[in-house]
Amino acid sequence: MSDRYGGDVLSGDWRRPARGRAVDQAAEPGLVVEEVETGWVGAIVGVEKIGGQQVVRLEDRRGRVRAFPLGPGFLVDGSPVRLVPYVAPQAPRAPVRTASGSYAVAGARARVAAASRIFVEGTHDAELVEKVWGADLRIEGVVVEPLHGVDDLAAALADFGPSGTVRAGVLVDHLVSGTKESRIVSETMRRFGPDRVLIVGHPYVDVWQAIRPDRVGLAAWPVIPKGQDWKAGIATALGLPHTSTQDIGLVWKHLLSRVRTYADLEPSFSGRVEELIDFVTSPEGR
Structure with a gap:
């Protein structure tokens, strides 16, 4: 027998708008959108907060810019969208190198001391x-x-x-x-x-x-005459105190810091x- 009345008219998504339901769309700079209420069409040039509300700025083909509340009420290629903040993808970080020039091993723990x-x-x-x-x-x-x-x-x-x-x-x-x-x-x-x-x-x-001597402000390491304490001579060339063991230790700390x-x-x-x-x-x- 045939169904005289056809299918159930209330079955399915009968409230679905003719253009479909809005989906989230990141407000990526350069994306062309249309604001439904005003018909304003423009490329996204920025998102900012004004008076506690986030707005999207759209620039039309004549260079004019208008701001609209971020959220629903926009079309992209005729389909409804809800504009949400755009998060720019982060560029991959360059591998970190240690002071020796080798690649650092992230999260690695020191090994138990080897025998060598x-x-x-x-x-x-x-x-x-x-x-x-x-x-x-x-x-x-x-x-x-x-x-x-x-x-x-x-x-x-x-x-x-x-x-x-x-x-x-x-x-x-x-x-x-x-x-x-x-x-x-x-x-x-x-x-x-x-x-x-x-x-x-x-x-x-x-x-x-x-x-390297240039790291400590010298063109070259000075030649210290025989018979003169070498480290004291270097300290003299650097203009640093050198009359005690502690002074010499501080000279070394100065050099090492460079x-x-x-x-x-x-x-x-x-x-x-x-x-x-x-x-x-x-x-x-x-």
Whole structure:
């Protein structure tokens, strides 16, 4: 039998407007919309708050601008929309780099200290390495330990006990041919072997000189006459007090404060530190 009266006229969305129901539309700058009540057509040029109410500003093709309350009452391509605030997509953040130039690992915790270790000659050396490479060393779990001189280097390494899997990297000050330091290094390397110990050095009298002189306001590091205390001579050149141990410590803090990244250091120093880190963090040295 056929249905004489057809379908239920009240079934479905019988209240639906002829143009459809409004959907949310972000008020993105440049979007062309029509305000229903006035018929004003224009491109969105901004959203702002006026008298506690958010309004959208529309510029027509003649350059005239009118403001309307943000919300319903607009058409886009003939379809009703409810304008809502536009949130501009954030540009992807560039990877953060550490002071050493490597990519920072977000949220990473320091590892438990590895067996392999890096030795440096003094506290200042250790502080400089920590400032530039500290983040990398904590990720790798590598400890930097001051030696306070290389005269007893062999004894210190023997006490540490390097092996094929427990490596020691050593950074030596003023490692140039014919010096006491070069003889000590040669003897120590023969004793322990290159698979367990790597000893490298920089040519500077003191690690202070590993900082580029322009970073501390000098054209070049001054030559200090023999017989004169080197650090006191540097302090004099910088115009800083140097009559006590505390004064010298403050001079070092001044120099260290000028170091931001590896770029503030001489390559002949930073390259040696990188070499040691590679040596003690290689798979054989973990």
